[in-house]
């Protein structure tokens with residue numbers, strides 16, 4: 001007979017399952033939490049969103065001149081929208097990655113990358129550039 005480390009009852013060895021914390025009975029046994037697909041998709045869709053502006057080039061620009069110096073304002077709504085999505089998704093992914101134990105470093109790295117990508121896109125969503133005089 002083996003004592004379950006969870007409920008402290010005795011069971012036949014055939015009913016026991018080996019876990020990180022010791023042997024537990026069938027009833028107490030909980031399979032290791034499989035990384036949920038939605039969490040994975042969350043991390044990767046954020047990353048994908050951050051990459052979209054690289055493929056879709058669309059921008060509004062308006063130029064004006066002031067005191068003989070020309071400048072142009074370029075607004076890229078695609079970079080703005082997808083950059084924001086990537087930033088938010090990356091932030092959420094960092095939070096969930098920090099609370100996981102397996103493959104944590106890799107998940108955090110992907111999440112941080114997603115955030116940085118989002119920031120990068122947001123920085124390019126609005127640009128005010130000087131036009132050569």
Ligand SMILES: [Zn+2]
Pocket residue numbers: 004005006007008009024025026027028029
């Ligand atoms: Zn038990």
